[in-house]
Amino acid sequence: MSSEVLTDEKSAAPPQPRKFTIVPIPGIVGAGAYVVALVVALISNTNWAVDFFHVVSGALWTGIDLFVGFVIGPIIGRMSIPSRMEFSTRFMPKMVVIMPALVVGTLAAGFQLARQEGYILSSWPDHGWVVASFIVVGVLAVVAIGVLEPANLAVLFELRKPQPDGELVGRLMKRFIYTAGITGAMQVATLVIMTRLATA
């Protein structure tokens, strides 16, 4: 186990636990409002409202994934450990709330849109593209929910300790680097599939 400690070693005072909220309350309110609006759109069953939520949620999901993976991620990787911690304690709690709301908006509205347009039917001529989108979403779900979210929360809990274990945080954060390529490829595939479906 590494002896690296993520605290200010020059400080004479005993290390204090960092104070930050893992799941911010205002974020929950915002995400809750987004989900309520989504439910209203789904119940209204109007093509525009459902399409709006699918496109907006999906575009933000893809955009944030690519931006974080290929722009923010490498920048964080070059920051000093205290700066990285400072950034993570402010950035990650927001992601914990934003991403699930966007994912559920994309998937729920997408399923209903596919039903409205008939894409979901196996008899539809370009059904193969829809199945390809299922596979892409499936891979993204396994990576995001099965690999990244547990690491994200474990890191946040670790950072709240008076003396976080630097090696553990580093090891967990490496998952984001290892999966950035997969996530990026899947999101680019999503863009190809969705533009193909929209012009079919």
Add this chain to the structure above:
Amino acid sequence: MSTAVPTGTFSPYTAKRPPIDFICQAALASIVVAAVVAAAQVPKMSDTVVPIGFATLAWVLFLVAASMLSRVGPFAWGVFRMVAFRQLLVELVVSGMLEFVFIYDHTPGEALAIFSALVVVFCLDIALLIAFSVARYQDPA
């Protein structure tokens, strides 16, 4: 620079844990395969063997992972319960939305039954995976 590892006889950082997280991830992958194969056949489910097979596999893997908790050793059960409960609430909202759409869109009965079984195991599996991943590095006290 001092060490971050607790100096007591037990350290959550070095404790050997059963592979609950890997089994939960395998269950999640099985759920995804079952859902993709089932969704690809809507409205007529010409092949139910593959989705039902993977759904069953997902349930078995989840139950194996859950049973492994009993031999996890010293563990931060308080943190585990707190995270599992809150994660379950999140997954209930997410899964509830998806289930709502399936029912609202008159998804055929056979597909709906498979989706529903997958949604339930998805909620439980994710709650277990995330709660275990967090609690394993916390002090049992």
